[in-house]
Amino acid sequence: MPNNFEQVYGEFLRDESRQVGYAESIVFPKTEDEIIASVKEMSRKNIQITTQGARTGLAASAVPFGGHIINLSRMNKVTGARYDRENDRFFLKVQPGVLLTELRKFLLNKSFVTSDWDEESLEALKYMEKNQWFYSTDPTEASASMGGIAACNASGAKSFRYGSARDHITGLRMVLADGDVLDIKRGQYIAQGRDFSLITESGRVIKGQLPDYDMPSVKKNTSGYYNKPGMDMLDLFIGSDGTLGIISEIEIELNKVQDACWGITIFMPGEDKALDLVRALRKEIRVNNIDIDLYPSAIEFFSNKALEMLRIEQKTNPAFGNIQEIKESYHTAVYIEIEGDSDEEIWAGVEKLGDIINSLGGNEDDTWVANNPTSLEKLHEFRHACPECVNMKIDNIKKFYHNITKLGSDMSVPNDKLKEVMKMYNTDIKENNLEAVIFGHIGDNHLHVNIIPRNMEEFERGKNLFLTWAEKISKMGGAVSAEHGVGKLKVPFLEKMYNEKEINEMRRLKKIFDPAQLLNRGTIFPYVEGEK
């Protein structure tokens, strides 16, 4: 490795969290065998390993703090397919470096490179049509890698209907810290109460006991290890932030593309009215006795400040020139996406949605309706513009204060706490005199609060506020990380959610698979040498 490691490989020392680390060496394996060789070497030398995918994570899981980097971006092949004819289910085997954008392209055009596929896979492919199947996990950042998606149990907007990555992963191959391989399928290993037993490819039996803590009762959660008595052991590894093994292959299940897909951005005259609309869409409240037959796959939110930020940007920045005009009168926005068998079926629901909007004090004319792929793309651009805009602002302020990083929250609460949590965010932001925009997956009460600090002092105040929120949200029965993973950035948040004993239980679990704690050290919980 060159002495000027940072100069040559500088980009591999950071990720989208805008944290910057350091390392001594890096490899870019193309095969599982190459991962094994690298892991064995490091294990022998007792050097810690950081695993990387596309480095689009927001919690700094992929940022190394010393040691060796295994970057999986060159393991980017779709390696096979499986079709269950009886139940009409389609599965793909992908390497961890495949990007979500690539996977989507392959599925849209049925353009897989099949030269290395086995007979069964080639046979399965005969039953696939172009644009017939899709992968439902849709994090906003589509250049994310499949390995990263599995490692942090990503979800995205459509998780309101389809659930998170976990719900669509049916198998994993993982290189463990000693270079042994664990191949695990859904349904293959079920814990007996808290006791589990797994067999590696070399025939080694890994026995252990699951930790003794309960997970929050929220739909979206990736805060620490998934843990439940009698669980499918595959679930332990999904969302484990690369701390238990290095993913070398993932089997994912696909969903059928539906014939019609619409997107609607709805502008409400106030935040409270927008929250009522969300509750009406979730069928928690009934407005004016209107029964609505509409089942959105996504329900998203944009705060007043988020709209204000975009309104200013779209006037000054040509990059955002493609967004529809955001009128001054638009206060808060809710975006929904609906899939169905036909446009007529969706329209029947949308007509009633208009009546609900009017009944709640909104105006059905203050909506953008996209009922074809071209206009839907415009609404996606609008949705994506929010985080992009925040990133730009952070990059700008970073020029003056180098230590400032992105301050974006990723916490979720149970359904009945939605109004309470919104009130908490708004009050605390105001009381702390901070600038912040809120957007995200409100359908699952999972909002990204992004604080935009104007100086170092505000950055510190924002960081402290996040800790306070982690504590308050834990008390509400929520999760401190819903889809980004804990990584390194959210380690202090997890300590608000679980007590020391429970965190130690996680550490104990890791050491069953990785006794020397070599893999992604300092991720999920702090590294403590020796026994604890």
Next chain:
Amino acid sequence: MRIIVCIKQVPGTNEVKMDPETNTIIRENVPAIINPFDTYAIEEAVRIKERRGGEVIGITMGIPAAKEMLKEAISLRIDKGVLLTDRKFAGADTLATSYTLSKGIEKIGEFDLIICGKQATDGDTAQVGSSMARTLGIPYATDISKIIDIKEDKIHCLKITDDGYEEIEIKLPALITVVKEINMPRLPSIKTMKIAQKSEIEVLTLNDTDADEKRTGLKGSPTQVRKTFVPVHEVSNEMIEGTTEEKAIKLSEILLKLKGKVK
């Protein structure tokens, strides 16, 4: 102000299939959309109406199913749709089309401005707009990128040319064709879609207009299409494997073979 927008239904795909016998576009089983350039014409007409008041009427010549497209145009905030449909209109070239549309417009009555998209994405001829202006005997300008001002009797606008822009003023009534730089079309709202759902489209057949049958449809089309084809873009990839040195040697061999063959 009374503004007429000409709208065409085009296949919503870039893989257009041709009928080898008739040399016409196969439109069956291909989802149809509003010609993208026409959406800018619609938006500009609506913006003028919102500023100055009046009415925007969309007109199209096509099969009965084109009614749905006119309804979609109503959801984009035009006031009314007129469909020219008749078996005798079928097989029209740009001359017969512009003649038929002009006759339909005469039937609609007085107007101040006609706006068309720059061209249709299926035929790409960009002839119908100017040909209509000629038939109707009104002034016209193509490739308008901005309307600077519009008054009772004249329109002041910016035209894109090969060398830059021309600022021009035209007496009304007139016809303009617009380019996509002119605006950003708004999406429909639930309200405008409800209005569109309830709207009625006016249908005109040959007999409803003063059109001369001999000048419409296939009969009125002097254009002879000798051959049509979809251009083939040949793209092939070759992965070069090996060490860096081997790859460099292989690449230079390939490039040498291509010498003189690639322009």
